[in-house]
Amino acid sequence: MIPNEPPLTPDLIDAHGIKPDEYQKILDLIGREPSFTELGIFSAMWNEHCSYKSSKRWLKTLPTTGPRVIQGPGENAGVVDIGDGQTVVFKMESHNHPSYIEPYQGAATGVGGILRDIFTMGARPIAAMNALRFGAPEHEKTRHLVSGVVAGVGGYGNSFGVPTVGGEVEFDARYNGNILVNAFAAGLADADKIFYSEAKGVGLPVVYLGAKTGRDGVGGATMASAEFGDDIDQKRPTVQVGDPFTEKRLLDACLELMQTGAVIAIQDMGAAGLTCSAVEMGAKGNLGIELDLDCVPVREENMSAYEMMLSESQERMLMVLHPEKEAEARAVFEKWELDFATVGKTTDDLKFRVLWHGTEMANLPIKELGDEAPEYDRPWKVPARPAYEIDLVGEHPDIADALLEMLGSPALSSRRWVYEQYDTLIQGNSLQTPGGDAGVVRVDGHPTKALAFSSDVTPRYCEADPFEGGKQAVAECWRNITATGAEPLAATDNLNFGNPEKPEIMGQLVMAIKGIGEACDALDFPIVSGNVSLYNETNGVGILPTPTIAGVGLIPDYARMARTGFAAEGQPILLAGALPNWGTHLGQSLYARQFFDRADGAPPPVDLQFEQIVGDFVRSLIREGSVSACHDCSDGGLAISLAEMALAGNIGATINDLESGAQSRAARFFGEDQARYVLTLNTTPGSAEHEAIANRAHDLGIFMPLIGITGGQSLKLGEARAISLSELRQAHEGWFPHFMAAE
């Protein structure tokens, strides 16, 4: 007889996020009423966050394999071959709900969680990124949230010792009540030393390692699977508290332990803690698991079985070990002053059993809890597509003023205030730090190899057209990686959406996944890991659909790598992938928002075949050593790219007037057409080398005109007045620190 305190009522079941039909499923499955502890376990395993019940059907359609993919989705992180017997292990994960409730700890534990996913696989973390989205700058909570989240990301990552090499920071009123904190991490591991979560062997010890279990984070995953209301402040106890010092020791201890050959299976305790890790290990290995909670190291007294099973205390791991190596394993953890306790064993009965004070508190079928959890085919509605063209009345009278205003806007201003709070240099391998197209880190121990990392999505495009927006997120990530000279290898997706029970929201999710899938297929850029965050709504208002794509690329020789800054004076500036009539697309552009308060029109479409042709050509030019600087065109268009290149290199440029008949001047400089890169060449305009490269572009069907020349200390766009670099810099660097200082 399993004790049931307190007795289950419809309200209690509802408070666990379990819908009546799901409760019926539980009754059918176990043939009796669940215990209170069991109800907690079901709510932990069957919530959206852990089970992907609304998204699974669609996630299955994504391309996840390729010649370099060693491990796709389903493990703690994806694993991709980078040659020489080495792999890169990476994933991105959201910590949105906790970060809104308690920004410092929410963001810190988001970083901690993703780092743990990486070293659980046996990889040493070498790079981190984070994609942050906040409400409107003028919203009363925004400054507080920016300050707390950035400090939390830095506080954890800096102390742990991983360089933060890239990311995004964006503001939009649609995130007022639901910010997004998407944390990415990547690590290096030898291909023959990857560790997995699948338990193997009956009667083997299940070992608990790391920090002690407390009451923090109880019910966190369930909280993250519901919308927010006005009772938000009452949810603070569901946020976990991070300790990067313990995490650093856990990393060192785990990597040391893995070398002893003692580890059969390993799973970190993330969302839903002990429950989720034990069930996953058992279910994947077709084994039962029996846990004796009296053996679990605790830091609080009188914890119930329910609390221990749902605690999300951080910095904990579960492993299945070879019994004969247990003593050796214990010695490693004692050296690092971390807890080590045998808390259970594997069984052959496919049951998940939990003992507490000598009583069986749970006895559930493990497969149905884990990899056979319920799945939904939720109704969805194809979103209406907006009109392609927008008709702007007039244009900004002065291109130079327009550029300055845009550079100094919340959307485009420098993020230096943010990234200077992150250690971007630790480990001594950072070749490109935030502010460029992609972060680049060389591969420790290899003479020439490096990895490029970029995280991208344009939520306003996704809102207007989720399919095109999904494609664009993948294409921009691929393009940013390509702009360094890297070959894009694979990506991880972090899909942030509203309430999937609304057919319109479900339609956004479905169409975005379709767009992502089409782009990943076309660009040979498989998705190898990811995370879905739904119910990002407060009082019924959903966020902008935000499918963040973070990708990894390989640079075989970092001596042939491109950076964004102009490198020398007198070099030709080319626009690769230009349209014959220059930029045309102002729908969904920042220009239209900034000066006309227009947020309509279609996002710029992505021609995936053309994207690949242009990208492959640009990459080959970089690898030949012909390119001295390279930057993609994205938010804000050509003018913004040119300004960023000038500022990064501290060299000005003179740009031709780009005559194109009836096209507006604004569209030429601020249109956001895709598949475009600005390049400079290691030669002079009109030289034989320049001509040869232009001819090759022409033969490939790529329009790559000369648009100007580098030099001087100002940027002159066509007929507009020249803007000095110091004026540009002041505009670009000014907004963020002023905003944060509330000046």
Place this chain on the structure above:
Amino acid sequence: MQCAVIAFPGSNRDRDMIAAVTKISGKPPIVVWHKDSELPSVDVVIVPGGFSYGDYLRSGAIAARSPMMKEVARAAERGVSILGVCNGFQILTEAGLLPGTLMRNASLKFVCKTIELEVVNASTRFTNLYRAGQVIRCPVAHHDGNYFADDETLARIENNEQVAFRYANGTNPNGSLNDIAGILNDRKNVLGMMPHPENLIEPAHGGTDGRPLFEALLETVNA
């Protein structure tokens, strides 16, 4: 020259330091665990950066009281060269091997960027490959680098040429008194500095301004 790098739980620039020493001297340093009670016989001891013991209590305070730091203090008395960088500098001040203390940055925020350093005293075993007054680039990455000492101590270390490095050209990132970035002990065989010369030793780092410090200290190049 034989060199040892001390590792504490929570050290995280130990690997950067080991890489720098190995690349510059061709010889990997001995890595000494904080619980070891004996320091091997070495010419140079380096206390690397990081967050020893999570920087709990105060930065460097707990590490300063570990058994190994007693050994390091004895080595300093014998005249062994001791270099503390970042958290290592904090540990050396907490251990009483260097005067003053490092408070939270004036901005109250962690700061990671490249700053400029003036070499103030170029006639030490650490700095003799630089010129006095030379301005070099160097990265910083810290939360608690705001150097403070009382007036008397400050006057003493200034008069006694114990200031090795100063932040130059308005790049003081943390509010340190007198723009102090690195100081020596009275005998000039112990140097503590907040900036990270180990992260600027090869072209891939974007410069090699940190290299001469190691070349001088490890005597791979003669002054």
